[in-house]
Amino acid sequence: MSAFNQRYPNLFNTGHEDSSESGEEGGEGESDGDESAFVRRWGWIANVDAVSELVRCPWNDVWEMNVMEFFNLLSYRKDKIEHDRNELEKWRRLH
Numbered sequence: 001m002s003a004f005n006q007r008y009p010n011l012f013n014t015g016h017e018d019s020s021e022s023g024e025e026g027g028e029g030e031s032d033g034d035e036s037a038f039v040r041r042w043g044w045i046a047n048v049d050a051v052s053e054l055v056r057c058p059w060n061d062v063w064e065m066n067v068m069e070f071f072n073l074l075s076y077r078k079d080k081i082e083h084d085r086n087e088l089e090k091w092r093r094l095h
Contacts, residue, residue, distance in 0.1 A: 008071050011078065050077055 039046065048062045051073045
């Protein structure tokens with residue numbers, strides 16, 4: 001597991017990110033106290049649900065995925081959420 005954590009340091013807030021930032025485990029949007037409780041309770045299931053929505057497949061298919069594929073999809077999703085958030089902020093500044 002240590003090797004995976006080193007390859008994906010930002011997935012589970014083990015990297016140098018601000019810990020108040022919204023993590024993938026809890027979903028999109030602004031972080032709040034309720035979200036961290038949600039993440040502690042439902043982290044893996046929330047991740048499975050997120051990947052299931054991303055690739056449009058049932059949870060059972062996600063549970064059977066290769067770990068590398070699963071983590072790559074989570075990484076993609078996290079980067080996409082951040083990209084979209086940055087684009088929205090740029091748009092807000094201009095309008």
